[in-house]
Amino acid sequence: MSASSDDRLAHRLARAQAVADARGLALTTLRRQVYTLIAASERPIGAYDLLDALEPQRGRVPPTTVYRVLDFLVEHGFVHRIESKNAFLACCDVEHPHQGQFLICEACGEAVEIPGAELAQQLAGSAPAHGFEVRRQVVELSGLCASCQRDPHGAP
Ligand SMILES: [Zn+2]
Ligand SMILES: [Zn+2]
Incomplete structure (x- = not known):
């Protein structure tokens, strides 16, 4: 990963954290890890790819747990669900639902x-x-x- 994409990811994480703080939402470790994986991906990423990517950090996470995290991230506008791909993309403007x-x-x-x-x-x-x-x-x-x-x- 290049320095500029690291910067971009850090910036996205900081914005998401600020929005969560302002709205009283808890970005738990798992929510943050899932969001980070989605935000780091150029392409929409599906739930099962997320499970695989989480494994080195978390071990095997139950799919239902990841789906709950994804529901939370979509509901609060941190990520969008791409229906035609059944996959998730980080929102470009989290401040404005x-x-x-x-x-x-x-x-x-x-x-x-x-x-x-x-x-x-x-x-x-x-x-x-x-x-x-x-x-x-x-x-x-x-x-x-x-x-x-x-x-x-x-x-x-
Ligand atoms: Zn293309
Ligand atoms: Zn958006």
Whole structure:
């Protein structure tokens, strides 16, 4: 891991800790470890990959325990669940709770969060006119990221 990605991770952790402190949420050791693994990953990471990555630090953690931690992190906006991948991505703006919207590369699996609450609000706001009650909102655009467009055969 390069120095700059270490810095970026440290910055994300500090922001998440500050948000947790401000809202009176306990970032327990396991919650922090799971968040750190998600924040360090360029790609959305699934629960079973998280279990494997935790093993050197924690031993075998029961899947239900990790799912509870993931529920907590999603509920409080520290991470987003990428529905189409059944995987998790660290939020880019933990200070402002929002629905996420994402660009997901079909070739390398990288996912990028697109900031901007207006689009999500506009979509959700159109529902009542149809007598519709929104329970869950998923905005995921799939395609090719810039580097996979340049080098379609170089993708892992
Ligand atoms: Zn977000
Ligand atoms: Zn890609």
